[in-house]
Amino acid sequence: MQKEFFKGIKIESDTEYVFSGERIDFYLSDATRTTNAEYRGLTKRAGDYLDVAFLIKGVKNVTLDFGGATLVFHGRIVPFILDGCEKVKIKNVKVDYDRPFYTQADVLSYKEGEMEIKIDEGFDYEVRDGYLIVKGDGWEKNLNRNDCLLWMVDKTGEKGYGIILGLFGEKIYPNDNPPLPIKQINIEEEGGGVLKLKGNFCAGWEYNDGKNKLVFTHEVRDKCTVTICGCRNTYIENFILIHGASMGITCMRSENIYIDGFSMYNNYNGNGRLVTNNADAIHTFNSSGEFVLKNSYMEGLLDDTVNVHNNYFSVKKIDGNKVYCFSKAAELAFALECFSEGQEIAIFKGSTHEER
Numbered sequence: 001m002q003k004e005f006f007k008g009i010k011i012e013s014d015t016e017y018v019f020s021g022e023r024i025d026f027y028l029s030d031a032t033r034t035t036n037a038e039y040r041g042l043t044k045r046a047g048d049y050l051d052v053a054f055l056i057k058g059v060k061n062v063t064l065d066f067g068g069a070t071l072v073f074h075g076r077i078v079p080f081i082l083d084g085c086e087k088v089k090i091k092n093v094k095v096d097y098d099r100p101f102y103t104q105a106d107v108l109s110y111k112e113g114e115m116e117i118k119i120d121e122g123f124d125y126e127v128r129d130g131y132l133i134v135k136g137d138g139w140e141k142n143l144n145r146n147d148c149l150l151w152m153v154d155k156t157g158e159k160g161y162g163i164i165l166g167l168f169g170e171k172i173y174p175n176d177n178p179p180l181p182i183k184q185i186n187i188e189e190e191g192g193g194v195l196k197l198k199g200n201f202c203a204g205w206e207y208n209d210g211k212n213k214l215v216f217t218h219e220v221r222d223k224c225t226v227t228i229c230g231c232r233n234t235y236i237e238n239f240i241l242i243h244g245a246s247m248g249i250t251c252m253r254s255e256n257i258y259i260d261g262f263s264m265y266n267n268y269n270g271n272g273r274l275v276t277n278n279a280d281a282i283h284t285f286n287s288s289g290e291f292v293l294k295n296s297y298m299e300g301l302l303d304d305t306v307n308v309h310n311n312y313f314s315v316k317k318i319d320g321n322k323v324y325c326f327s328k329a330a331e332l333a334f335a336l337e338c339f340s341e342g343q344e345i346a347i348f349k350g351s352t353h354e355e356r
Contacts, residue, residue, distance in 0.1 A: 001014060002015070003015055003016070003018070004019070004223035005018060005064070005065075005088070005179075007030060009057050011062060013059045013062060014060065014061045014062075015063075016062075017062070017063065017114075018065045019066045019067050024066075024070075024071050024166045026074065027137070028074070028076075031052055031053055031078075033049050033050070033051050033052075034049060034050055034052055035049045036083075039081055039083075039222075039227055040113075042222060042247065043221045043284075044137055045146060045220050045222075047220065051077050052077070052079075052080075052081050053071070053073065053079050054081065055081050055083075056081065057083045058084045060087055060088075061086070062085070062087070062088045064090045064091070064093075065091050068094070069092075069094070070093075070094040070095075071093060071094065071096070073095070074136075075138040076136075076245070076320060079226065080227065081229065082228050082229065082234060083229045084229070084231065085232075086231065087232070087234075088233075088234055089236075089237065090239065091237040091239070092238045094239075094242055095239070095241050095244065096138070096213050097243050097245065098137055099123070099124060099137060100122075101217065101219035101223075101245040101278055102216060102217040102219070103134055103216055104119070104120050104216075105119040105213065105215075106118045106210070107207065107212035107214050108194065108210065111336070112204065113198060113199065113201070115201070115214070116194055116196050116197075117195050117197060118192075118195070119193070119195070120272065124136065125153045126140075127211065128142075129352075130187065131170075132144075135186070142169075143168045143216075143218055144169040144173060145165060145173045145174075146173075146250065147166070147174055147178055148166055148168075148217060149164075149302060150165070150202075151163045151184075151214070152206070152212055153213050153215060154213070155211055156266075157213070157266045157267070157299075160211070161162045161204050161206050161212075162204035162205055163180075165178055165180045165182050165183065166183040166199065166216075167182055168183070168185050168186075168197075169184075170186070182202050182309070183199050183201070185197050209296075211281070213274055215274055215275055217302055219246065221247065223247040224246045224247060224248070225244040225245075225246075225248050226239075226249045228252070228254050228257065229252050229346050231251075231254045232254065232255045232256060233255070233259075234254065234257055234258070235259075237261055238260070239262045239263070240268070241262070241264045241277060242264075242273075243273065243275075244264075244276065244279075245279040246277075246279050247277075247280040247282075248262070248264070248277050248282055248298075249281070249283070249284075250283050250284070251284035251287050252286055253287065254284070254287045254288075255288050255289040256289040257290070257292070258290070259282070259296065262296045262298070263301060264281060264298045264301060265299060265300070266299050272336065274300060276298075276299065278302055279301070279302065280301070281304070281307075282306045283304065284307070284309075285308075285309050285310060285311055287310075288313055293306065313332060323347065
């Protein structure tokens with residue numbers, strides 16, 4: 001059965017949904033709120049809920065064909081979550097946000113310990129009492145908490161000069177156990193949109209007389225573009241990610257993932273943006289069967305391109321037919337249902353592959 005897609009339509013099994021327009025805008029009022037911890041389980045810094053445009057659960061034989069349209073999300077909205085589905089296909093679509101979850105600026109001057117920048121149009125912000133506040137539709141964030149990844153690049157985004165983690169303001173509140181030291185950055189307004197930053201920047205940063213950009217990310221990694229959870233035979237085709245807040249495609253506890261034409265491009269159609277995605281393009285774990293990736297191109301992301309792995313657990317004790325496990329990878333294991341009913345698991349002796 002084929003149906004014309006419209007915003008808010010109920011997604012049902014054995015149906016192909018086709019959209020004939022060029023653009024759909026999604027707002028928080030269009031989203032479904034979920035508190036399911038597994039959807040947010042990639043990071044222990046996740047919030048208490050997610051607002052989701054397409055929360056699709058338990059359907060079979062469904063195609064979402066957007067006909068090349070652009071889906072533009074306004075605010076902190078997760079585009080797609082597939083949960084417990086079989087043979088779902090998402091195709092011919094572009095995904096973007098009205099305000100990206102990173103900020104970029106021209107570097108006007110740079111010397112050791114001090115730089116002047118001017119933030120690009122389209123990246124709303126405010127300096128408030130010496131703190132940098134980034135803002136979007138329905139949200140704002142003070143960049144004195146958690147961490148920001150700062151990267152000096154040339155204006156094409158093709159050459160980088162090193163990455164640091166930093167926070168802005170007199171009082172900062174970094175995450176526990178960060179992967180890199182957190183740099184404290186003081187900020188002053190100089191008029192005309194020019195901001196002066198002072199701090200201990202990266203030793204490898206190079207200034208090329210107005211040919212540099214500073215980009216910095218500032219969003220929690222709990223808002224993946226496509227989350228595939230406990231599904232079988234999922235297809236992603238001709239999908240362009242113009243901007244993503246977190247992981248691009250995340251697969252967990254799923255079987256058979258087929259990706260044909262998943263792409264990200266710097267400066268897509270001349271939009272001037274140098275970051276396409278704040279985290280991995282594709283990250284799949286605790287899954288099985290076939291993983292097929294072809295005809296794809298990914299650039300401008302700030303972490304792994306493709307990451308395919310399982311998670312491993314240590315056996316604490318065996319009590320009859322019950323096995324008690326724990327994970328040393330606390331962040332990845334946070335709230336994740338790592339096994340599904342019917343899956344086969346094995347217990348190995350020590351760090352060997354010898355089954356017990």
